[in-house]
Amino acid sequence: MKTIDELIADGVAGKRVFVRADLNVPLDGTTITDDGRIRAVAPTIAKLAAAGARVIVASHLGRPKGSPDPAFSLAPAAKRLGEILEAEVAFATDTVGESARATVEALADGKVAVIENLRFNAGETAKDDAERGAFADELASLADLYVGDGFGAVHRKHASVFDLPARLPHAAGDLIATEVGVLKKLTEDVKRPYVVVLGGAKVSDKLGVIDHLLEKADRILVGGGMAYTFLKAQGHEVGISLLQEDQIPVVLEYLERAENKGVEFVLPVDVLVSADFPDLKTKAPANPATVAADAIPADQEGLDIGPRTRELYAAKLADAATVFWNGPMGVFEHPDYAGGTAAVAQGLLDSSAFTVVGGGDSAAAVRILGFDENAFGHISTGGGASLEYLEGKTLPGLAALED
Numbered sequence: 545m546k547t548i549d550e551l552i553a554d555g556v557a558g559k560r561v562f563v564r565a566d567l568n569v570p571l572d573g574t575t576i577t578d579d580g581r582i583r584a585v586a587p588t589i590a591k592l593a594a595a596g597a598r599v600i601v602a603s604h605l606g607r608p609k610g611s612p613d614p615a616f617s618l619a620p621a622a623k624r625l626g627e628i629l630e631a632e633v634a635f636a637t638d639t640v641g642e643s644a645r646a647t648v649e650a651l652a653d654g655k656v657a658v659i660e661n662l663r664f665n666a667g668e669t670a671k672d673d674a675e676r677g678a679f680a681d682e683l684a685s686l687a688d689l690y691v692g693d694g695f696g697a698v699h700r701k702h703a704s705v706f707d708l709p710a711r712l713p714h715a716a717g718d719l720i721a722t723e724v725g726v727l728k729k730l731t732e733d734v735k736r737p738y739v740v741v742l743g744g745a746k747v748s749d750k751l752g753v754i755d756h757l758l759e760k761a762d763r764i765l766v767g768g769g770m771a772y773t774f775l776k777a778q779g780h781e782v783g784i785s786l787l788q789e790d791q792i793p794v795v796l797e798y799l800e801r802a803e804n805k806g807v808e809f810v811l812p813v814d815v816l817v818s819a820d821f822p823d824l825k826t827k828a829p830a831n832p833a834t835v836a837a838d839a840i841p842a843d844q845e846g847l848d849i850g851p852r853t854r855e856l857y858a859a860k861l862a863d864a865a866t867v868f869w870n871g872p873m874g875v876f877e878h879p880d881y882a883g884g885t886a887a888v889a890q891g892l893l894d895s896s897a898f899t900v901v902g903g904g905d906s907a908a909a910v911r912i913l914g915f916d917e918n919a920f921g922h923i924s925t926g927g928g929a930s931l932e933y934l935e936g937k938t939l940p941g942l943a944a945l946e947d
């Protein structure tokens with residue numbers, strides 16, 4: 545992969561450089577609740593601008609349905625980017641339409657513009673190669689050069705991630721270079737014990753990584769919404785908790801394989817439950833009950849790991865030399881269910897391990913709960929992307945940047 549420094553050495557002054565970033569930040573209305581992804585890509589943008597490039601920043605946000613939807617506008621992210629860069633950042637209210645063309649046309653050397661959410665155009669995520677290609681052609685006409693730096697989206701075969709770099713001279717940004725450098729270490733010379741903590745809500749997305757981790761990790765701790773499919777597979781009642789019933793045979797096979805391979809698989813021993821999902825807007829007290837993991841009432845939902853599990857997981861992290869953590873242990877957005885995630889974050893910090901936190905939500909949780917992000921070895925901006933990298937899959941957005 546060509547580096548951004550090599551691209552700059554070839555000369556970018558006066559050139560229109562398209563930077564595919566991942567500005568998919570969590571929003572509460574138009575308020576950004578965690579700006580980590582914007583801060584992570586800002587140095588690449590600043591470097592290009594300092595070299596005199598006309599920088600066009602593009603990203604998706606959320607999952608709009610292929611047409612404009614104000615709830616998913618990138619305007620708040622563009623504003624925040626301007627604050628971080630301490631520079632004026634222009635904003636185009638469309639992606640390849642009149643506003644984008646006029647905004648790019650008006651860009652002076654060393655200046656930055658953000659174009660509107662790429663997913664407002666159906667071509668961005670189209671399965672059909674020709675439809676994606678047609679959109680990539682339109683994007684290509686805006687720019688002279690391409691820099692891929694949206695690590696969080698490199699696992700998506702989308703027009704701006706996969707098809708566009710084939711149409712323009714391209715390089716990898718500094719964020720992608722850093723992310724790949726760190727994750728590569730976890731697939732190669734990992735220091736042991738290597739402990740993996742998995743949680744979150746995207747259960748089916750994450751089961752595949754366990755398949756791979758069974759060959760690599762010494763210990764796997766499972767929490768969050770993932771845990772209930774495992775508990776159910778062990779024959780326990782999980783009430784109305786998040787459950788991926790069709791994956792039970794897969795999960796059983798994982799548990800069996802772990803035992804044969806001597807990989808320690810650790811599941812919650814107690815959980816916090818309630819009959820209702822908490823109100824994340826008002827954050828009204830949820831008054832959860834603590835129950836044993838094998839005694840979840842039929843009408844209740846598990847929403848965080850319990851106090852005994854927190855102690856157990858902290859103990860299982862204490863002697864780790866390497867930790868990879870993806871996915872919160874509970875619905876951390878509500879204070880009554882943030883304790884499990886906070887306990888695991890603290891467990892990482894209390895160990896002397898090299899710690900990698902992967903996942904948009906896990907990374908946001910660490911910061912929202914008040915931990916110092918610099919105390920962790922590496923906080924990845926990629927959730928699905930970091931998992932698929934560890935699975936050893938070919939990631940479209942990385943393959944496309946190779947020469």
Ligand SMILES: Nc1ncnc2c1ncn2[C@@H]1O[C@H](COP(=O)(O)OP(=O)(O)OP(=O)(O)O)[C@@H](O)[C@H]1O
Pocket residue numbers: 743744745746747767768769770786846847848870871872873874875876877902903904905906907926927928
């Ligand atoms: N027991 C649970 N029941 C339901 N939802 C849960 C539970 N535990 C955690 N969650 C939710 O999981 C969500 C995060 O899951 P996700 O799988 O998206 O995490 P991530 O890997 O950190 O992020 P991403 O893949 O989006 O970058 C949070 O919004 C949290 O509220």
Ligand SMILES: O=C(O)[C@H](O)COP(=O)(O)O
Pocket residue numbers: 566568606607696697700904926927928929
């Ligand atoms: O949040 C993420 O993991 C990335 O921004 C990718 O978003 P997506 O899962 O909607 O493609």
